[in-house]
Amino acid sequence: MTQPPTDPNAAPPEEESAAEASAAEDKGAAEDFDAPVRVNPDESEREDGLVIDISGYEGPLDVLLTLARNQKVDLTKISILELAEQYLQFIQEARKLELDLAADYLVMAAWLAFLKSKLLLPPPEDEEGELSGAEMAARLAFQLQRLEAMRKASEQLTNRTRMGIHVFARGKPEGVRVIRTPEWQADLYELLKAYSVQRVRGTFTENYEVKKLPILAIEDARRRLENLIGAAMDWGRIDSFFPPDFGTGKKRRSALASTLSATLEMVKDGKLEIRQTGPFQPVYVRRRGDEAGRPSGAAPGTNE
Incomplete structure (x- = not known):
């Protein structure tokens, strides 16, 4: 890969060494949040993505933003001027195709400019309660870790078997058949009594007489x-x-x-x-x- 010429607007070596020392301090303050951040290759290698080529970095803008938030790229060596020029050129082309994509990259470029300003400028003494560059880097790293955990959980949920697609329920369940087997418990006296009752029912002691109706045949x-x-x-x-x-x-x-x-x-x-x-x-x-x-x-x- 051919490196572009050095940016004439780059900061002097003294400022770069001071910025590197400040970045090292910020990295030590965010030591608890320096877990590796996974970058989705499908998203970073999109054909319609913004690929920048500036001093110290060449690649997609969203990957640069992720590396900058994770303190893996020294923003003091990145030329904001070249980044802005390439971004404006990309916006002119992307505006004709997709506005949502241009809006996303605008947010990324704004974050890069904001992070670099925090690293280059000394912290103000009169303003209290404002977060320093190290604190912002630590918070961003924590947010990225949470985002990564959400993505993993989303992938796990997506890869699970779904009802009606991978797993199918059985049809209408059959009714429960209840088979009852009666068990009679009786002694000899009760059996003889029941038998005698049935015998008595079958005998007729009186003759049946049909009453004559009051009609004339x-x-x-x-x-x-x-x-x-x-x-x-x-x-x-x-x-x-x-x-x-x-x-x-x-x-x-x-x-x-x-x-x-x-x-x-x-x-x-x-x-x-x-x-x-x-x-x-x-x-x-x-x-x-x-x-x-x-x-x-x-x-x-x-x-x-």
Whole structure:
């Protein structure tokens, strides 16, 4: 690698030796925070990254910032003028492509300028409470260590097996089958008692009697009509052929339905004649072929 010419604006040797001594003191103050800091090569070797070439360093700007924070590069030998010129040239090109990248490198360059000013300038005596260069370097080293720990934890979490990608859960779990086996505990007396109860249930001590319903069967109604119609010489109302105990209530309705059905059957057989003077009027019946007994012009059911 060819080194560029020495910067004419570089500090004199006396200032450089004083700065190196101050940097050594700062390094001793930050001895507890000088753990190595890992730089991600993928991030440092990006094609769109800012690669600087100045006195004392050549490489990406983010790596220079990391080394400067970790006190591995002497900032007193770095020319801020060359850094600013190369950075401005890079900003002009990066502004056309990606604004976020330019903003990130602007923060890096500002930190480098701020750290170098802290190392070159003596600490002010009148201002109390302001952090010195060594204290700032120690804090930055501690923050970088915390950042490195976060990155490692993030990588460990990312490399873990994830549900649905590397590991798959089983399907719907099956229900738990509960098989119960009863165990009977009984003595001889209880067994004999249970057996006798079952035997008693199977025996019938009383005869079952079917109660006769209060209805008049069609066969009984026809038999009654055949017996009574032979003595009737004229028209008679159908309710006059009801049995004596079927005169009211449900019995009357049953007798009317059965007697009417029996009458229609006998009319079909040619044994009876049936008449009705109008809707909802009484029904009259008589034996077929018997016209004597009713004078001419008399209404059915009238006797003169």
